[in-house]
Amino acid sequence: MASLKDISKVCGVSVATVSKALNDHNDIGEDTKQYIKKVARELGYSPNLAARALKTSKTHGIGVLFVDEARSGLTHDYFAGVLDSFKRMAEKCGYDITFINSSKNRAGSMSYLEHSRYRGFDGVAIACIDFSDARVEELLLSELPVVTIDYVFNNRIAVCSDNVSGMRDLTEYICRRGHQRIAYIHGAGSAVTTNRLSSFYKTTEQFGIEIPDAYVREVPYRDADKTYKITNELLDLPAPPTCIIYPDDFAAFGGINAIRERGLRIPEDISVAGYDGILAARYLEPRLTTVQQDTEQIGCVAARELISLIERPKSTIIEQISVKGSLVEGASVGTLT
Amino acid sequence: MASLKDISKVCGVSVATVSKALNDHNDIGEDTKQYIKKVARELGYSPNLAARALKTSKTHGIGVLFVDEARSGLTHDYFAGVLDSFKRMAEKCGYDITFINSSKNRAGSMSYLEHSRYRGFDGVAIACIDFSDARVEELLLSELPVVTIDYVFNNRIAVCSDNVSGMRDLTEYICRRGHQRIAYIHGAGSAVTTNRLSSFYKTTEQFGIEIPDAYVREVPYRDADKTYKITNELLDLPAPPTCIIYPDDFAAFGGINAIRERGLRIPEDISVAGYDGILAARYLEPRLTTVQQDTEQIGCVAARELISLIERPKSTIIEQISVKGSLVEGASVGTLT
DNA sequence: CAAATCAAGTTAAACGATTAAGTAAAAAGT
DNA sequence: ACTTTTTACTTAATCGTTTAACTTGATTTG
Numbered sequence: 001m002a003s004l005k006d007i008s009k010v011c012g013v014s015v016a017t018v019s020k021a022l023n024d025h026n027d028i029g030e031d032t033k034q035y036i037k038k039v040a041r042e043l044g045y046s047p048n049l050a051a052r053a054l055k056t057s058k059t060h061g062i063g064v065l066f067v068d069e070a071r072s073g074l075t076h077d078y079f080a081g082v083l084d085s086f087k088r089m090a091e092k093c094g095y096d097i098t099f100i101n102s103s104k105n106r107a108g109s110m111s112y113l114e115h116s117r118y119r120g121f122d123g124v125a126i127a128c129i130d131f132s133d134a135r136v137e138e139l140l141l142s143e144l145p146v147v148t149i150d151y152v153f154n155n156r157i158a159v160c161s162d163n164v165s166g167m168r169d170l171t172e173y174i175c176r177r178g179h180q181r182i183a184y185i186h187g188a189g190s191a192v193t194t195n196r197l198s199s200f201y202k203t204t205e206q207f208g209i210e211i212p213d214a215y216v217r218e219v220p221y222r223d224a225d226k227t228y229k230i231t232n233e234l235l236d237l238p239a240p241p242t243c244i245i246y247p248d249d250f251a252a253f254g255g256i257n258a259i260r261e262r263g264l265r266i267p268e269d270i271s272v273a274g275y276d277g278i279l280a281a282r283y284l285e286p287r288l289t290t291v292q293q294d295t296e297q298i299g300c301v302a303a304r305e306l307i308s309l310i311e312r313p314k315s316t317i318i319e320q321i322s323v324k325g326s327l328v329e330g331a332s333v334g335t336l337t
Numbered sequence: 338m339a340s341l342k343d344i345s346k347v348c349g350v351s352v353a354t355v356s357k358a359l360n361d362h363n364d365i366g367e368d369t370k371q372y373i374k375k376v377a378r379e380l381g382y383s384p385n386l387a388a389r390a391l392k393t394s395k396t397h398g399i400g401v402l403f404v405d406e407a408r409s410g411l412t413h414d415y416f417a418g419v420l421d422s423f424k425r426m427a428e429k430c431g432y433d434i435t436f437i438n439s440s441k442n443r444a445g446s447m448s449y450l451e452h453s454r455y456r457g458f459d460g461v462a463i464a465c466i467d468f469s470d471a472r473v474e475e476l477l478l479s480e481l482p483v484v485t486i487d488y489v490f491n492n493r494i495a496v497c498s499d500n501v502s503g504m505r506d507l508t509e510y511i512c513r514r515g516h517q518r519i520a521y522i523h524g525a526g527s528a529v530t531t532n533r534l535s536s537f538y539k540t541t542e543q544f545g546i547e548i549p550d551a552y553v554r555e556v557p558y559r560d561a562d563k564t565y566k567i568t569n570e571l572l573d574l575p576a577p578p579t580c581i582i583y584p585d586d587f588a589a590f591g592g593i594n595a596i597r598e599r600g601l602r603i604p605e606d607i608s609v610a611g612y613d614g615i616l617a618a619r620y621l622e623p624r625l626t627t628v629q630q631d632t633e634q635i636g637c638v639a640a641r642e643l644i645s646l647i648e649r650p651k652s653t654i655i656e657q658i659s660v661k662g663s664l665v666e667g668a669s670v671g672t673l674t
Numbered sequence: 675c676a677a678a679t680c681a682a683g684t685t686a687a688a689c690g691a692t693t694a695a696g697t698a699a700a701a702a703g704t
Numbered sequence: 705a706c707t708t709t710t711t712a713c714t715t716a717a718t719c720g721t722t723t724a725a726c727t728t729g730a731t732t733t734g
Contacts, residue, residue: 001454003720014684019722029682046447046454050396051720053387054689061435074411074421084411091440096456098398098435103428117338117383119433224620253620260622280617283561283590285597340690351714356692366712388690391719 002043010039022047053120062090062306063100063121065112065139067128076222077250077278078295079127082149085299086125093307100124102135112139123310125149125302129190129221145313147306149298150192157309158320159302163192166291166325167199170273173289173327174243175207178336179271183215183234183241185227185255187248196275200245221247224254231258235270242271242336249274249281249290256284267334277328287330297323339380347376359384390457399427399643400437400458402449402476404465413559414587414615415632416464419486422636423462430644437461439472449476460647462486462639466527466558482650484643486635487529494646495657496639500529503628503662504536507610510626510664511580512544515673516608520552520571520578522564522592524585533612537582558584561591568595572607579608579673586611586618586627593621604671614665624667634660 004022008015013032021028021036022045028036053059066073066083073079087097098119100112112135116124123145128136131151140146140153152158174182184200187193197216204211214237219226227246231254234241246252252274256266264270266286274281277292301321341359345352350369358365358373359382365373390396403410403420410416424434435456437449449472453461460482465473468488477483477490489495511519521537524530534553541548551574556563564583568591571578583589589611593603601607603623611618614629638658 004722005720015721016685016723017683019720020683023722025723027682032682046451048391048457048720049455050387050390050394050457051689052722054385054391054691054720055722057387057689059387074417074424075414077412080411080417087411087436087438091436091438094440096435096438098433099424099428101424101428101433103431114383118386120385120387250617253617257620257622280587280590283594285594341692342690352691353693353715354713356690357713360692362693364712369712385690388719389692391690391721392692394719 002040002045003048004045006043007036007040007045010043011036057120058122059120060095061119061121062095062097062303063116063119063124064097065100065124065126065128065136067130073127078248078276078293081293081295082127082299082302085296086303087299089300089303090307093303095122095303095307100139111135113142113144116142116144123147123306125306126151131190145306145309147302147309149302150190152191152320155318157305157318159298159305160320160322161192161293161298162322162324163195164199166275166293166327167196168203169327170245170275170289170291171200171203172207173329174245174271174273174333175204175209177271177333179243179333180209180336181215181239181241182209182211182243182245183217184211184245185217185219185230185234185247185251186245187221188218193247215241219247219251222250224251224257226254227251228254228258231255235259235262235264240270243273243333244270245273245275247275249276249278249288252281252288252290253284267332271333273333277325281328281330284330284332286332288328289330289333290328291325292328293325294323339377339382340385341382343380344373344377344382347380348373394457395459396457397432398456398458399432399434399640400453400456400461401434402437402461402463402465402473404467410464415585415613415630418630418632419464419636419639422633423640424636426637426640427644430640432459432640432644437476448472450479450481453479453481460484460643462643463488468527482643482646484639484646486639487527489528489657492655494642494655496635496642497657497659498529498630498635499659499661500532501536503612503630503664504533505540506664507582507612507626507628508537508540509544510666511582511608511610511670512541512546514608514670516580516670517546517673518552518576518578519546519548519580519582520554521548521582522554522556522567522571522584522588523582524558525555530584552578556584556588559587561588561594563591564588565591565595568592572596572599572601577607580610580670581607582610582612584612586613586615586625589618589625589627590621604669608670610670614662618665618667621667621669623669625665626667626670627665628662629665630662631660 004015004018008018018036021033066079068076090097100115102109102112125147127149146156148156148158150160186197217230246255259270266272274288274290277290281288281290341352341355345355355373358370403416405413427434437452439446439449462484464486483493485493485495487497523534554567583592589609596607603609611625611627614627618625618627
C-alpha cells in the first residue's frame with residue numbers, strides 16, 4: 001500500500017533515490033540509504049510486483065504444468081513428490097510457482113502457452129503423461145525457458161528419472177534370486193514406459209532368460225483394478241510366472257489382492273515387485289520390493305536448472321540430466337532354489 | 338508481446354478504443370469492434386497482466402497456504418485432494434493459484450501476509466496443521482479475503498469437513514457391531530482432532546460404553562511407525578480392545594502390521610478402522626472400514642466461496658460451511674456375537 | 675589553478691493497460 | 705431549423721517502478 005512515492009515524501013528525496021536505495025545501488029550515500037530503508041520498514045512498504053513486472057518484464061513466477069490424465073497430478077504420488085521438491089527449491093530462489101491451465105478465462109479459453117504469456121511466467125516446468133498433446137507441444141516450441149521432466153525434447157533441458165538403470169537393478173535383483181519366469185505388467189504410453197520396458201528385456205536377455213509374450217502386458221498406470229484382472233490371467237496360464245513386476249506400487253496393490261484371494265503366499269508361492277517407492281509400499285506386508293525414484297532430487301535439480309536458464313540464458317548448455325533411483329529391497333521377492 | 342498500441346497502429350484508432358473494444362464496452366461500434374478483435378487475433382495479442390493489475394489492482398490470482406508440518410502438504414493425501422479440487426474450480430472461474438510461502442526473497446524473508454501483498458493476491462485460502470502459527474494468524478487478521486479449511490476463525494468464511502458426524506457414524510457402526518472395548522488412537526493438535534474425539538466419546542456414551550483412558554492415545558497424524566508401537570502397547574493390555582480406530586488410513590497401515598505380526602486376524606480376532614478414505618485403503622485386504630472425507634466438495638465449495646467474497650464483498654454473509662463425509666464399509670470391522 | 679573526475683543525487687521517460695472526461699458528427703426531438 | 709441526445713470515438717491522466725541521462729557541488733589531478 002505504501003509506495004515509493006510515500007517514502008520519498010517522508011524522506012524528502014526523489015522517488016528514484018528511494019528505488020535505488022532499496023535496491024542497493026551504489027550511487028546513493030550510505031546514511032541516506034539507511035534512513036530510507038528505515039522509513040520503508042516503518043511504513044510497512046511492500047514493492048508492487050505488478051509495477052515492477054511491467055517495467056522489467058520479470059515476474060519471478062514459474063508456471064508448472066503437471067498433468068495427469070484425469071486430474072492435476074496433485075493426487076499422483078510421484079508428481080506430487082517432484083512438485084513439492086521443485087516448489088521448495090524455486091521458493092528458496094525467490095520464485096513462486098503457479099499452475100498453468102487452459103481453462104476458460106472471461107474471454108474463452110487460452111492454450112497453455114497463451115496462459116503462460118498472460119501470466120508472464122519467467123519459465124515453465126512440464127511434467128506430463130501426454131507430451132504429444134498439441135498444447136504441450138506448442139509450449140515446448142515457444143521461446144520461453146522450459147524444463148521438462150521425464151521427457152526429452154529437442155534442445156530443451158530435461159530432468160529424467162533414470163528408468164533404465166532403475167529397471168535394470170530391479171530385474172537383475174529378481175534374476176539373481178533365481179527367477180526365470182518373470183512377468184512384467186507395464187504402464188501405457190510415454191518414454192518412461194519405453195525405457196523401462198527395453199531395460200527389462202535387455203537385462204533378462206543378459207541373464208539368458210527368455211520372456212514369452214504372454215508375460216508382458218500393458219495397463220494404465222495406477223490402475224489397481226486392471227492389474228487385479230491381469231494378475232488373474234497370468235496366474236491362469238499353463239506355466240504361470242514366478243514373479244510379477246507391476247507398473248507402479250499402487251497398481252501392485254491390485255495384483256497382490258488377486259494373489260491373496262487364490263490363497264497364494266508372497267513371496268513363498270509367488271514374488272511381486274513394484275516401482276516408485278511410495279510410502280505405503282513400505283508398510284505392506286510383506287514389504288514391497290520396488291525402485292524408489294528420487295523425487296526430491298528430480299524436483300530440486302529441475303528447479304535449479306530452470307532458474308539458471310532464466311537468469312543466465314547464455315551460460316546454460318542444453319543438457320539432459322538423469323537422476324538415479326534406488327532399489328528398495330523389501331520381502332516380496334523370494335529366492336528360488 | 339503485441340500490445341494495445343501495436344493493434345491501435347494497425348487499426349488506425351486510439352489505444353483506448355482498442356482496450357474498450359477488446360473488453361466489450363458498449364461505446365464502440367460493432368464493426369470496429371470486430372475489426373479490432375480480428376487484428377488482435379492475427380497479431381497474437383495477449384493482455385499484459387502486470388499492466389492490468391497495476392491499474393486495476395486485481396490480479397485474478399489466489400494464494401494458497403497448504404502447510405503440513407514438514408512438507409507443503411502436497412504429499413498429504415487429504416490436502417492434495419482438497420487442493421486439486423480447489424484449483425479446478427478456481428481456474429474455471431478465471432483465477433490462478435499460487436502457493437504462499439515465507440521463504441527468503443532477495444531481500445530477506447517475508448511473512449505470509451507480506452508475500453500475499455507482494456504478489457497482490459485477490460484472496461487466499463488456508464489449510465494448515467498449525468493455525469496458531471503467528472504468521473498464519475497475521476494473515477487471518479488481515480484485510481484480505483480469506484477462506485479457511487477445517488478451522489473456524491472469527492468472522493471469516495470456513496469450509497470444514499464434518500468430523501463430528503463422520504466420527505459419529507463410524508463409532509455408531511462399530512458399536513452396533515457389538516464392540517464394547519474400543520480404542521481410539523487419535524491425531525495430535527488441531528480442531529479436527531478435538532471434534533473427532535468429542536464425537537467419539539459422545540457416541541460411545543450414548544451406547545452406554547465406557548472408554549478407559551488407556552484406550553485413548555495420541556500420535557501425530559500419518560505416522561505409521563508410531564501407531565505400530567502403540568498398537569502393540571494396546572494389545573499388551575490386560576484387557577485389550579476388540580477394535581482400534583486409527584487417526585487416519587495411512588497410520589492404520591502401521592497398526593495392521595503390528596496386529597499381523599502377532600498372528601492375529603482382521604477382523605476375526607481384532608477389528609480396525611481408519612479415517613480419510615484414501616485410495617490405497619480400498620485395496621487393503623481386508624478392505625479398510627473408514628470415513629471418506631469429501632475432498633472434492635470441500636475444495637470446490639471453498640473456491641466458490643472465496644471467489645464470491647472477492648467479487649461481491651458485501652453480499653457474502655460470513656458463514657461456516659460443513660461438508661459431510663461418508664462411511665465406507667470395508668471388511669475390517671467384525672461383528673461380535 | 676583550470677580541467678577532469680567523482681559522489682550523490684534529480685529529472686523524466688517508459689512499461690501496457692484502464693477509464694473519466696471531453697469532442698465531433700449524426701440522429702432524434704420539437 | 706435549431707436544440708438535444710446519442711453514438712463512436714479520442715485525449716490524457718494514472719497505477720508504481722525502473723533506469724538512462726543529466727546536474728551540481730566537491731575532490732583530485734597535471
